[in-house]
Amino acid sequence: DLIVDDDRTSITVPALKQAILDNLFYVVGKRAEVATDMDHFMALAYTVRDRILARWLTTKGDYVKHHMRTVHYLSAEFLMGPHLANNILNLGLQEAVRQATSELDLDLDLLIKQESEPGLGNGGLGRLAACYLDSLATLGVPAMGYGIRYEYGMFHQTIRDGWQVELTDYWLRYGNPWEIRRPQADVEVAFGGHTQSWRDPFGEYKVQWIPGEVVKGIPYDTPILGYRSGVANTLRLWRSEATESFYFERFNSGDYEGAVGAKVFAENISKVLYPNDEEIRGKELRLQQQYFFTSCSLQDMIRRHQNAGHAIENFHELCVVQLNDTHPSIGVAELMRLLIDIHGLGWDKAWEITSHTFNYTNHTLLPEALERWPLPMFGSLLPRHLEIIYEINARFLSALRERFPNDEDRVARMSLIDEHGERYVRMAHLACVGSEHINGVARLHTELLKSDVLHDFYELWPEKFINVTNGVTPRRWLAVSNPEQTELMISKIGQDWIGDLDRVSQLERYAEDSAFRADWRNVQYAVKVRLTQYIANTTGIAVDPKSMFDAQVKRIHEYKRQHLNLLYILTQYQRLKKTPGLEIPARTFLFGGKAAPGYFIAKLIIKLITSVAEVINNDPEVNQQLKVVFLPDYNVTFGQLVYPAADLSEQISTAGKEASGTGNMKFAMNGALTIGTLDGANIEIREAVGHENFFLFGLTAAEVAAKKAAGYHPHQIYESNGELREVIDSIVSGQFSRGDRNLFRPLVDGLLNTDPYLLFADYQSYVDCQDQVGKAYSDQEGWSKMSIYNAARMGRFSSDRSIQEYCRNIWNITRFGVDAPQ
Numbered sequence: 143d144l145i146v147d148d149d150r151t152s153i154t155v156p157a158l159k160q161a162i163l164d165n166l167f168y169v170v171g172k173r174a175e176v177a178t179d180m181d182h183f184m185a186l187a188y189t190v191r192d193r194i195l196a197r198w199l200t201t202k203g204d205y206v207k208h209h210m211r212t213v214h215y216l217s218a219e220f221l222m223g224p225h226l227a228n229n230i231l232n233l234g235l236q237e238a239v240r241q242a243t244s245e246l247d248l249d250l251d252l253l254i255k256q257e258s259e260p261g262l263g264n265g266g267l268g269r270l271a272a273c274y275l276d277s278l279a280t281l282g283v284p285a286m287g288y289g290i291r292y293e294y295g296m297f298h299q300t301i302r303d304g305w306q307v308e309l310t311d312y313w314l315r316y317g318n319p320w321e322i323r324r325p326q327a328d329v330e331v332a333f334g335g336h337t338q339s340w341r342d343p344f345g346e347y348k349v350q351w352i353p354g355e356v357v358k359g360i361p362y363d364t365p366i367l368g369y370r371s372g373v374a375n376t377l378r379l380w381r382s383e384a385t386e387s388f389y390f391e392r393f394n395s396g397d398y399e400g401a402v403g404a405k406v407f408a409e410n411i412s413k414v415l416y417p418n419d420e421e422i423r424g425k426e427l428r429l430q431q432q433y434f435f436t437s438c439s440l441q442d443m444i445r446r447h448q449n450a451g452h453a454i455e456n457f458h459e460l461c462v463v464q465l466n467d468t469h470p471s472i473g474v475a476e477l478m479r480l481l482i483d484i485h486g487l488g489w490d491k492a493w494e495i496t497s498h499t500f501n502y503t504n505h506t507l508l509p510e511a512l513e514r515w516p517l518p519m520f521g522s523l524l525p526r527h528l529e530i531i532y533e534i535n536a537r538f539l540s541a542l543r544e545r546f547p548n549d550e551d552r553v554a555r556m557s558l559i560d561e562h563g564e565r566y567v568r569m570a571h572l573a574c575v576g577s578e579h580i581n582g583v584a585r586l587h588t589e590l591l592k593s594d595v596l597h598d599f600y601e602l603w604p605e606k607f608i609n610v611t612n613g614v615t616p617r618r619w620l621a622v623s624n625p626e627q628t629e630l631m632i633s634k635i636g637q638d639w640i641g642d643l644d645r646v647s648q649l650e651r652y653a654e655d656s657a658f659r660a661d662w663r664n665v666q667y668a669v670k671v672r673l674t675q676y677i678a679n680t681t682g683i684a685v686d687p688k689s690m691f692d693a694q695v696k697r698i699h700e701y702k703r704q705h706l707n708l709l710y711i712l713t714q715y716q717r718l719k720k721t722p723g724l725e726i727p728a729r730t731f732l733f734g735g736k737a738a739p740g741y742f743i744a745k746l747i748i749k750l751i752t753s754v755a756e757v758i759n760n761d762p763e764v765n766q767q768l769k770v771v772f773l774p775d776y777n778v779t780f781g782q783l784v785y786p787a788a789d790l791s792e793q794i795s796t797a798g799k800e801a802s803g804t805g806n807m808k809f810a811m812n813g814a815l816t817i818g819t820l821d822g823a824n825i826e827i828r829e830a831v832g833h834e835n836f837f838l839f840g841l842t843a844a845e846v847a848a849k850k851a852a853g854y855h856p857h858q859i860y861e862s863n864g865e866l867r868e869v870i871d872s873i874v875s876g877q878f879s880r881g882d883r884n885l886f887r888p889l890v891d892g893l894l895n896t897d898p899y900l901l902f903a904d905y906q907s908y909v910d911c912q913d914q915v916g917k918a919y920s921d922q923e924g925w926s927k928m929s930i931y932n933a934a935r936m937g938r939f940s941s942d943r944s945i946q947e948y949c950r951n952i953w954n955i956t957r958f959g960v961d962a963p964q
């Protein structure tokens with residue numbers, strides 16, 4: 143085995159201290175006297191990485207040696223967050239590292255803050271991929287994450303004059319200690335050009351793709367260490383580079399652009415993450431990105447399969463792929479191309495392998511988020527793939543016509559090609575036809591996929607559909623983010639729950655223990671004080687940690703209804719203005735979230751939040767009872783501060799719109815109570831924690847559909863509900879916009895005329911429910927009891943449970959937990 147006990151792997155405090163100093167000197171190249179906090183962070187990061195390497199290389203070796211069936215998670219986004227604290231926890235070195243750093247007069251928390259987080263994702267989908275990598279390694283499942291190493295990640299958000307402003311995220315500015323560049327494992331990816339076909343001497347139909355451009359994919363590997371499992375899997379992220387970074391002959395002929403054109407074209411591909419969440423923008427570069435990383439990954443998988451001595455014919459027996467939404471679904475056509483054009487298999491064999499390799503997870507019901515590529519663009523960028531998709535479609539539709547004769551409407555609905563307008567390739571259909579399993583991410587969501595968005599495919603292949611409700615890793619979202627609550631829990635029920643969250647149920651019996659409830663409140667208060675300081679430092683706003691922290695942090699989107707939350711805040715404001723000294727528990731409303739740069743209404747919602755905050759926070763008549771804070775640049779690091787500190791979690795999307803949600807799980811695990819609709823995973827959280835420990839309001843998904851079908855007239859509700867009318871009128875009165883009556887007009891007109899997300903229909907139910915929340919909070923003993931029940935009953939929402947379900951029901955991976963050294 144590779145485990146050696148030397149100065150680069152020893153975990154004793156003296157060895158760690160020496161290693162930090164050695165790495166500072168030999169790797170960072172700095173003397174301690176002149177080293178900055180960033181230098182010390184780097185030295186510590188390399189010290190921690192050293193202690194991961196042996197596990198990493200051992201794991202790799204074992205997977206090959208034992209011919210382990212391996213899952214490959216293909217995702218355009220991995221929202222990993224900062225690695226240092228998480229790796230220290232998973233190595234079981236929290237005490238030792240804290241000791242070593244303090245003996246070197248280093249402040250560990252300050253060093254942890256130096257790490258710029260790899261923001262290689264937009265939101266839910268990207269963060270779920272990161273949680274799943276942690277659980278795969280913790281459970282010892284042979285797995286690899288494949289994605290794109292964007293040079294610029296998710297933009298940084300700053301607020302100027304109340305408006306969101308996007309700033310470039312140059313996360314690699316100081317370098318990334320956790321990755322290893324693997325130039326020898328590069329692959330080539332082709333684009334454009336044309337195809338030519340012929341019959342070989344045996345009459346076989348052969349096709350060759352003559353590409354227009356070829357770029358190189360260089361992999362960067364990051365170890366993903368499991369929690370105390372001794373297993374470290376790999377996250378392989380691809381960077382695009384030019385095959386030839388400089389064409390001298392073009393330069394000599396004066397074609398300077400041409401000389402570097404290829405370099406620019408190539409490097410542009412992995413340059414920047416598209417900051418759109420739930421809305422396609424149909425840009426060609428986005429399709430280039432998707433094809434680039436998918437082709438790199440599949441070529442790499444085949445190469446590793448063959449290098450391990452396996453035949454291409456049994457590729458699907460040892461390799462399984464999970465498509466994280468449709469973003470990598472071009473992979474279905476790409477694997478067919480590789481198997482047929484490169485490895486010489488016949489169509490049927492290639493299809494048998496392909497259709498048993500892929501599985502597809504859908505993460506959204508929003509029609510505007512379902513990817514479809516204009517055929518002309520698709521055909522010019524990927525001419526060979528379009529041919530293959532036509533062939534897949536022809537065979538699929540003829541099988542369909544056999545199964546459902548004389549039903550050309552169904553054929554048109556299910557075809558991979560949308561024949562309308564300039565014609566489109568429907569990526570979700572390609573994913574469904576080419577996958578063995580199709581899953582939604584929460585029970586209601588999967589039911590709606592079966593009954594609505596993918597109903598035709600469900601009718602054809604009911605056996606392919608299965609639900610796997612999302613989960614989140616309790617390592618980062620509890621043990622790392624909330625050490626106070628973690629310590630209290632460990633003092634009562636030990637620490638096994640960190641690796642097996644079902645064990646938190648042992649906490650239930652303490653809910654009835656008033657002494658424990660007092661400890662629980664003290665912990666909550668300490669965590670809130672930490673966030674209070676962060677808020678003061680970043681916004682200058684003073685909030686009261688004794689007030690109720692009511693938090694809504696997630697991407698800004700109309701279906702998530704941040705503006706419904708605002709309608710309640712304005713209702714309370716008006717009530718307090720009318721009745722000064724009204725008895726309501728002081729509440730601090732916390733908002734966080736980025737808007738896609740091109741999403742005007744979402745940006746206007748941010749402006750309304752900051753404008754309302756401005757007025758309320760500076761109104762002495764109310765600002766002891768009401769405070770509103772918009773915290774800029776919501777990301778993983780910030781999430782780790784807010785999820786533990788919240789008392790109330792806002793999960794108020796229009797029922798039937800939020801596929802699952804994962805923030806809802808992070809809040810409840812940390813003892814926050816939820817106010818929410820019967821949407822996504824809220825339904826399952828409410829079942830788990832008990833209806834009495836959940837604040838429910840609003841229409842169900844079925845009621846939403848019925849109301850829309852019956853004709854919905856939001857204006858009538860505006861006229862019939864006095865409080866609502868006053869609130870809406872105040873928004874266009876200029877009261878929150880320095881007299882400008884038009885600023886928020888687009889938002890208000892949308893609500894008065896169409897209100898597509900039924901804010902008015904849910905307004906009264908929401909306001910009444912929020913009033914109940916206020917009453918409940920004034921009974922602190924009762925609140926603590928409910929909070930403990932929430933934390934104690936969230937075992938099921940660990941990403942470990944989700945991954946075990948994927949292994950059992952989708953990936954057919956039964957052998958895991960290799961006998962890696964503990």
Ligand SMILES: CCc1ccc([C@H](C)CC(=O)N[C@@H]2O[C@H](CO)[C@@H](O)[C@H](O)[C@H]2O)cc1
Pocket residue numbers: 264265266267268270418419420421422423467505506511513583612800801802803804822
């Ligand atoms: C093409 C642009 C684009 C980019 C990202 C997406 C993602 C699918 C959006 C997303 O993150 N969806 C969220 O996925 C989470 C993980 O499953 C769910 O918990 C959220 O409910 C869902 O909104 C759609 C479209």
